[in-house]
Amino acid sequence: MNKLLKILYNCRKATFMIEKRMVKPLTFQENIELRLHLVTCGVCRLYIKQSQKIDLMVKQILKNTPPANIRLDDDFKKELKVRINNELNKS
Amino acid sequence: MNDQHAFTMDNKEIIAERTPLKPHEWVNAHADYLYAYTITRVNNEEQARDLVQETFLAGLEGMHKFEGKSSERTWLTAILRNKIIDTYRKKTKGLKILSINDTEAGETEFFWNEEGHWHQEHWPAHFGIDNIDPLVNKEFNHILQRCMQKLPALWLSVFTMKHMDDETTDTVCAELKISASNFWVIIHRAKLNLRACLQKNWM
Numbered sequence: 001m002n003k004l005l006k007i008l009y010n011c012r013k014a015t016f017m018i019e020k021r022m023v024k025p026l027t028f029q030e031n032i033e034l035r036l037h038l039v040t041c042g043v044c045r046l047y048i049k050q051s052q053k054i055d056l057m058v059k060q061i062l063k064n065t066p067p068a069n070i071r072l073d074d075d076f077k078k079e080l081k082v083r084i085n086n087e088l089n090k091s
Numbered sequence: 092m093n094d095q096h097a098f099t100m101d102n103k104e105i106i107a108e109r110t111p112l113k114p115h116e117w118v119n120a121h122a123d124y125l126y127a128y129t130i131t132r133v134n135n136e137e138q139a140r141d142l143v144q145e146t147f148l149a150g151l152e153g154m155h156k157f158e159g160k161s162s163e164r165t166w167l168t169a170i171l172r173n174k175i176i177d178t179y180r181k182k183t184k185g186l187k188i189l190s191i192n193d194t195e196a197g198e199t200e201f202f203w204n205e206e207g208h209w210h211q212e213h214w215p216a217h218f219g220i221d222n223i224d225p226l227v228n229k230e231f232n233h234i235l236q237r238c239m240q241k242l243p244a245l246w247l248s249v250f251t252m253k254h255m256d257d258e259t260t261d262t263v264c265a266e267l268k269i270s271a272s273n274f275w276v277i278i279h280r281a282k283l284n285l286r287a288c289l290q291k292n293w294m
Contacts, residue, residue: 012198012207016279023260047215050286057225057235058254064226066127067236076140080147081118087151088114 007033014044018051112157112166117147121164125171132175132251134240142178146171172255176266179248183267186245189276198280201287213287218294231293238288246281253278 007013014037017030026034038045113120122143129139149170157166201213209215225232239247252263264274 006206010207011209012202015283016275019279019282020275043209043214046217047286050215050220051282053220054282054286054289055254057220057223058239058250061131061225061232061235062251062255066124066131067232068123068127070127070130071123072126072140072143077118077122080122080144083144084114084117084147084151087148 004036007036008040010037011041011044014038014041015047015051018044018048022052022055111159112150112154112163114147114151114154117150117163117167121167122147124164125167128168128171129175131236131239132247132255133178134242134244134247138178142171142174145174149174176252179252179267182245182248183269186269186273188270189273193276198283201283215286216290216294218290220289220293234292235289238285238292241288242281242284246277246284249274249277250281250285 014034017026017034020026020030021034025031038048125143125146126139129142130136133139133142146167150167153170157163161169200210202209220231223231225235239250242250249263249267249269252258252267253260258266260271260274264271267274269277
């Protein structure tokens with residue numbers, strides 16, 4: 001397989017460079033390889049959009065107030081209260 | 092503190108300044124919140140419970156250090172955040188050098204081995220995430236969280252650190268003590284799997 005074909009076919013490497021590019025500039029060579037790849041690869045072009053969207057969503061979730069439907073179980077809470085009270089009485 | 096200084100502070104700060112810690116009420120007031128905060132960052136219920144407990148105990152010990160500059164909850168969350176990063180660090184400790192060319196699980200299922208082309212059954216397809224706001228769409232939010240929980244602990248650690256605060260890659264690598272190349276390999280694998288999980292469960 002010649003070098004150009006290798007670049008055009010290698011979605012594994014392309015997605016790797018896509019992830020990197022979202023954070024920092026690629027090297028000159030990486031940049032050219034990725035651009036070449038994307039010209040012909042619609043699947044990886046779609047991957048870019050979805051990957052960016054996922055990053056946004058994950059950030060939103062982590063920055064937002066955690067979901068209220070997740071609760072610590074009551075028995076553990078009772079034990080925690082006892083523990084805290086014991087510690088407070090010690091001092 | 093002189094009156095003039097107090098006068099220039101905004102109301103919020105004055106209230107916080109006057110609010111003492113109420114450890115007797117911590118469990119009722121903050122335990123669920125802290126637990127939910129943890130479980131979105133650590134995919135292990137038992138460990139999450141332990142971290143909440145450790146946070147309260149560390150809070151009790153450090154009560155004298157509370158300056159009232161933030162709310163009680165913000166203060167406890169900062170303690171918890173450091174504890175979570177400690178657990179991440181333990182997971183990345185002694186990590187071997189990873190490479191994009193590794194043939195182990197993580198990415199090989201998505202691509203042909205030799206040329207690295209997508210397996211057709213794993214092609215990214217449109218599945219309608221473009222216009223979804225996970226904070227509004229609870230069902231999608233739930234799936235996203237579940238897909239994150241499915242990531243191996245190490246990947247989730249690195250992936251979460253990357254998105255948790257707006258820290259640079261260098262800072263994340265330094266805090267987790269991992270090399271930049273391992274960072275990229277893990278982020279790549281985590282994202283490939285997360286994306287595939289979303290497509291599979293949302294379509």
